[in-house]
Amino acid sequence: MVIEGRYELLEPIGSGGMGEVWKAHDLRLRRFVAIKGLLDRNAMTAGTQAAAMQRARREAEAIAKIEHPNVVTVHDQVETDNQVWIVMKLLEARSLADLLRGEKVLAVPRAADIGLQILQGLRAVHAASVVHRDVKPGNVLVRDDGLAILVDFGIATFEGAAQVTRSGSVIGTPPYLAPELFTPGSPGPTPASDLWALGITLYEMVEGRVPFAGGEVWEVQENIRQAPTPYCGTPGRSPP
Numbered sequence: 214m215v216i217e218g219r220y221e222l223l224e225p226i227g228s229g230g231m232g233e234v235w236k237a238h239d240l241r242l243r244r245f246v247a248i249k250g251l252l253d254r255n256a257m258t259a260g261t262q263a264a265a266m267q268r269a270r271r272e273a274e275a276i277a278k279i280e281h282p283n284v285v286t287v288h289d290q291v292e293t294d295n296q297v298w299i300v301m302k303l304l305e306a307r308s309l310a311d312l313l314r315g316e317k318v319l320a321v322p323r324a325a326d327i328g329l330q331i332l333q334g335l336r337a338v339h340a341a342s343v344v345h346r347d348v349k350p351g352n353v354l355v356r357d358d359g360l361a362i363l364v365d366f367g368i369a370t371f372e373g374a375a376q377v378t379r380s381g382s383v384i385g386t387p388p389y390l391a392p393e394l395f396t397p398g399s400p401g402p403t404p405a406s407d408l409w410a411l412g413i414t415l416y417e418m419v420e421g422r423v424p425f426a427g428g429e430v431w432e433v434q435e436n437i438r439q440a441p442t443p444y445c446g447t448p449g450r451s452p453p
Contacts, residue, residue: 219240220248220298222248226247234248236303247300248298249299249301251298270292273290273299277290279341282362283333283361285354285364286301286302288301304354307355309327309351309414309418321419324415328414330360331361334361335407347386350418388433389409391409395430
């Protein structure tokens, strides 16, 4: 499949908030790139498609303006009949999630360095009035030289946008969602909810697990309400 006569999709290299990320070949500049659609086409109806396309177009433009070493570089934005695509730099790096699967936990100085880099990337994202919405180890790439890069803006949105889909489910990955997103009348995702997710990610890097586990939103809600304050200590040891 070739998008807009320029980007030839080669193979899926990951999945994100709204679908697969593809390795593609830019036929014009003769380089490899990563490309991702911003819209959940299965959730759209004929009546909502035009509005969704317009919103995704604005979001893609905002993301493309972010220039920061800790945020993935966006090269282009293209549209097809029912999709808005962002074309990004193809990175040679491992996800933080893969790193944690292999190493289980990271030394505190290394975790702090990665966390600081994510924070610096988020500062640039929030300065562009964009909320990432899905900060987690799977959406952070770490190069061999230690550079951490925030990726996957598939469900990114502007500050204050509604956080609930048509089906009523909260968008994002449950263990990383800020508790205020679960409450009725929530203003929606904000920079603060991104920072909560960063805090969960920091905890996971040094403890080897998330503090409030659960595969469903309601499970995470219950664990936040009922669980004691998460203990940060040496992995595998009981709290004092």
